[in-house]
Amino acid sequence: MSTLVTTAKQAVRNIARFSHELDASPDLQSRLSYARAWYAHRENDVWHFGPSKFCGYQGMTAAEYVDDDPRDGRRTERQLSQWFTEISEDAPLYEELAIGLTAMLAKHGKVPSAKMRINVSTEFYEIYSATGEPDDRAITDLLIAVARRLPKIERERVRSAL
Known part of the structure; x- marks a missing residue:
């Protein structure tokens, strides 16, 4: 019986x-x-992907994956959710990931499932959200923080421009 991974590493x-x-x-x-x-990891600006049942069991190999030993994707997804975050389809990062996954699958004449979900490490996503392409709420929070530091006349100028 396969053993679930115990660390993000x-x-x-x-x-x-x-x-x-x-x-x-x-x-x-x-x-x-x-x-x-699917689970994604970025190394040297290149995305690498693996399916949950492959990523979620220790030392998985192709031979083990295809041997039809009963493995439960729900168990691996639950385990991996400790360290990974699912990226919503409307997130800016999703398009980049979907393009990368689709390209990887196309090399082997395949297309992604219509029900695909893509996950990245929570640590990466938190850093990306803060520094990469922040979501609208993060941009708004930043604008508010900056506006609070402006003199009243400059705040009024910003307000009138909006």
Whole structure:
């Protein structure tokens, strides 16, 4: 029986291993379109992806993944949710991730499931949200903080411009 990962580092190693295993395993390639929950890790400005059942078990390999040993994706997703955050389809980061995943699958003649979900490490997402492409609320909070520091006449000028 496979053992669930116990750290985010193990999951990230599995994401990296998935890319290598995928290139060498036609059986693994044949199952790509069935995966719904994908986990992404960015290294050197390149996104790497792995499905939850591959990422969620310690030391997973292509041979183990395709051997049809019963593994539960709900268990892996629950385990991985400790360290990863699902990216909503309306988030700016989602498009970048979807393009990367679609390109990876296309190399093997596959397309993503219509029900795909993409997750990134919570740590990455928090940093990205604060420094990359912040959501509208973060921008608004920043504008408010800046406006509070302005003299009253400048605040009025900003208000009239809006």
